Amino acid sequence: MDPASPPEQLSIVHEQVLNSSGRSVTAAVCLHRFLCYGSETSTYTTKECSLGIENALSLMQFIEGGRGCEVVEEVRHLNLEGHTVRSNPSLFALAVCSQHADCKTRQAAFRTLKELCRTPAQLFTFVQYKKELKEGSGMWGRALRRAVTDWYNSQDGMSLAQAVTKCKHRAGWSHQDLLRLSHMKPASDTVALVCKYITKGWKGVQEAYGDKEKSEDLQKVFAYLEAVEKSKHCTDELELIHLIENYRLEKEQILTNHLKFKEVWKALLKEMPVVALMKHLGKLTADKFLARGSPYVAAVCERIQEETALKKAKTHPFNILVASENYKRGHGRRGKLKWEPERDIVEALDCAFGRSLSTVEPxxxxxxxxxxxxxxxxxxxxxxxxxxxxxxxxxxxxxxxxxxxxxxxxxxxxxxxxxxxxxxxxxxxxxxxxxxxxxxxxxxxxxxxxxxxxxxxxxxxxxxxxxxxxxxxxxxxxxxxxxxxxxxxxxxxxxxxxxxxxxxxxxxxxxxxxxxxxxxxxxxxxxxxxxxxx
Missing domain, CATH: 3.40.50.410 (von Willebrand factor, type A domain)
Structure with missing residues (x-):
């Protein structure tokens, strides 16, 4: 075999296309590069650039060549296999496919939307790309309305309640916008309750469900949303801790003002993923939560070094290195936050880096x-x-x-x-x-x-x-x-x-x-x- 020609392992192969720099390369490689990191070129840069048709020529060639369904399947495959390092290029590609003249391509794109948009932020980003590609006119057709409705209805009430209370808006869109424009019709009682919360707020939920007899599932979602609302107005530290522990509330659902309490952080850390914990070590030290001699230091160090947690997180050693170096620096990149690095935590991070090396697949x-x-x-x-x-x-x-x-x-x-x-x-x-x-x-x-x-x-x-x-x-x-x-x-x-x-x-x-x-x-x-x- 010619050493200059590697075995082709892509499902879309052999086509040639002029990329953004005018060089002739394999179209499939250009497409995979774009879906992976947002550029067709052989250069990856840490600076994320805006996306447009002009830098996705391979994508357009396949679609215009009647192979849009194959593109959608490639988008789906690369995402499910974890090969996309940035989600936006895939969402952009789906947005382009979803408005193509070919009916099968449009249908395939909208069917895949639920799998790719795992978070509200990704759904909002997709809708914004649709808006930009349509230049703001005529985007809310029957297909998009159905796809957005399906996204909300595909989740159980509790999962949806957690999602909408952690991410309320992004990219210029909110859940209220999407429910209104999609003419959303809930497919279950629990989803209907969450939709009422989105459109009418907690007061509307109380009026509609407060005195109503509720099923077990409905009561569970109702109680969860009630806990989220109570946490916003809570002035009693013990009550807030009770809400966090009983309903597994997360940092995104807690007011910034509440994060000054050590016991609140203690409650949050019980369910916080180890990678997120590492990102907050500086603030926790600055706020004296992780002060020398504190019992919390030993508990945090134990969690950081736990091999089971590191394997479950599937985080690369490089991410732990970044957390470690940022912590050792003693100050944030922006703002005035400063701290004196705690020696035991520094040692725990170094240990975690060494242990995480075994999680990398050769x-x-x-x-x-x-x-x-x-x-x-x-x-x-x-x-x-x-x-x-x-x-x-x-x-x-x-x-x-x-x-x-x-x-x-x-x-x-x-x-x-x-x-x-x-x-x-x-x-x-x-x-x-x-x-x-x-x-x-x-x-x-x-x-x-x-x-x-x-x-x-x-x-x-x-x-x-x-x-x-x-x-x-x-x-x-x-x-x-x-x-x-x-x-x-x-x-x-x-x-x-x-x-x-x-x-x-x-x-x-x-x-x-x-x-x-x-x-x-x-x-x-x-x-x-x-x-x-x-």
């Missing part, structure tokens, strides 16, 4: 990770608010612990040097190998040349750099030469961690990817790329 590929040390790695990465050296070290640890065939090297000024790798090394020890005296120029082709000269067979090259200069050799051409020599379709990922733009990847080559900045989504983009999803 790809079975052969990796060469190269870290550019020709310039200082002390800069803050775009999109992450943490240092580039921490990102490079963390990703090296993830790959060496989960992928058995991984080599790590540093390179600078014409030289490449292998790094030590061991399961005993800490993040700080790995990072120390990258903290060299900077000097010389960046040449991203060096690691590929080194692999070739040292008889290394590599499936995926990942290069971390703070520079945007390629050097004397073109990495894309060097990779192509390496492929021919080794007889394998090797891939190249260049992570410009402080770059606002990169142009190293050949846009006509499916096996090359540029990443500008670095965030939690970039981790998933890399995995999708390695596994031939994009």
């Amino acid at each position: 790809t079975g590929k052969r990796f060469l990770v190269a870290v550019d040390v020709s310039s200082s790695l002390s800069s803050v990465a775009h999109g992450s608010s943490i240092s580039t050296v921490a990102i490079a070290a963390a990703m090296c640890m993830v790959l060496t612990r989960t992928e058995p065939d991984t080599q790590v090297v540093i390179f600078s000024d014409g030289a490449v040097a292998p790094c030590a790798k061991s399961s005993d090394l800490t993040l700080m020890q790995v990072a120390t190998q990258f903290i060299k005296t900077p000097g010389g120029s960046t040449d991203c082709a060096l690691p590929i040349t080194w692999a070739s000269e040292n008889d290394k067979t590599v499936d995926v090259f990942i290069i971390f750099t703070n520079n945007q200069v390629c050097g004397r050799e073109n990495p894309a051409e060097t990779l192509k030469t390496y492929r021919q020599k080794r007889g394998v379709f090797s891939k190249l990922i260049v992570c410009g961690m402080i770059a606002s733009g990169l142009s190293i990847a050949d846009p006509e080559d499916r096996g090359m990817l540029d990443i500008c900045g670095f965030d939690s989504r970039a981790v998933d983009v890399i995995r999708n790329f390695v596994l031939d999803v994009i």
Whole structure:
């Protein structure tokens, strides 16, 4: 097999299309890139751009070619498999399909809406895209009204009550807007009760249901909404805690003013997912909830490190690193919130990072990770608010612990040097190998040349750099030469961690990817790329 032609694993294949940059590439790859991260190009950037027809040409080609139903199925498949790192491109694609002239395409898009819109925020976003595509006129036809109605009626009353009280409006729309414009007709008594709450408020619910004999399910939803309303006006701390614990109310349903009470936080933390807990550690410390000697510190540390909770959360170690680095910094990115990091919590986060490494599923590929040390790695990465050296070290640890065939090297000024790798090394020890005296120029082709000269067979090259200069050799051409020599379709990922733009990847080559900045989504983009999803 030609090493320059990887096996095609997409359900939509072989078509060619001019993408937004005018380069000829595989249409299926363009479509998957767009659905995954919102751009048809071979560049992922941490900055989310607005979506429009002009940057979704592959999507339009398939739809105009009479293959809209296949596009909808591709949208559905990628979302259900967890390959989309941003939800908006899929919602945009569904909005485009839902108003196409082909009846089957429209029907398929609306049928899929319930599966894709898991939250009210996603439903609101879809409706807003419909508005923008229709330019505000004639969008509320029978099909959209039915689809919105089905979204509300597809949920049981309790789930709907929880959803509408946690997210009331987004993207310029509210539940009240959607119920009015869709001519919503509830399919069950419990959904009808929630709809009454949306349109008439709690007072309307009391008038309609207060003295009415209610079934068990209806009483359950009624009591839940009553608890939400009571929590808004509650002045007694003990009563509020009782409501939170009995009805499992969440932070989004509690007034900000109530979050100053330690016992309220204690009640919220019982049901709070571990990832959300990590995001609130700074505020909890600033508010003295997590003060030295407090019994809450030990309980929180135990939850953070619990392997079962980490596996259930399915959070990547990189997300824990971000939470850890943000906490260690002692202040928020915005505002005046400051805190003195608690030592036990810092240690618990470091432990959680190490334990979470075992939750990453291996790809079975052969990796060469190269870290550019020709310039200082002390800069803050775009999109992450943490240092580039921490990102490079963390990703090296993830790959060496989960992928058995991984080599790590540093390179600078014409030289490449292998790094030590061991399961005993800490993040700080790995990072120390990258903290060299900077000097010389960046040449991203060096690691590929080194692999070739040292008889290394590599499936995926990942290069971390703070520079945007390629050097004397073109990495894309060097990779192509390496492929021919080794007889394998090797891939190249260049992570410009402080770059606002990169142009190293050949846009006509499916096996090359540029990443500008670095965030939690970039981790998933890399995995999708390695596994031939994009």
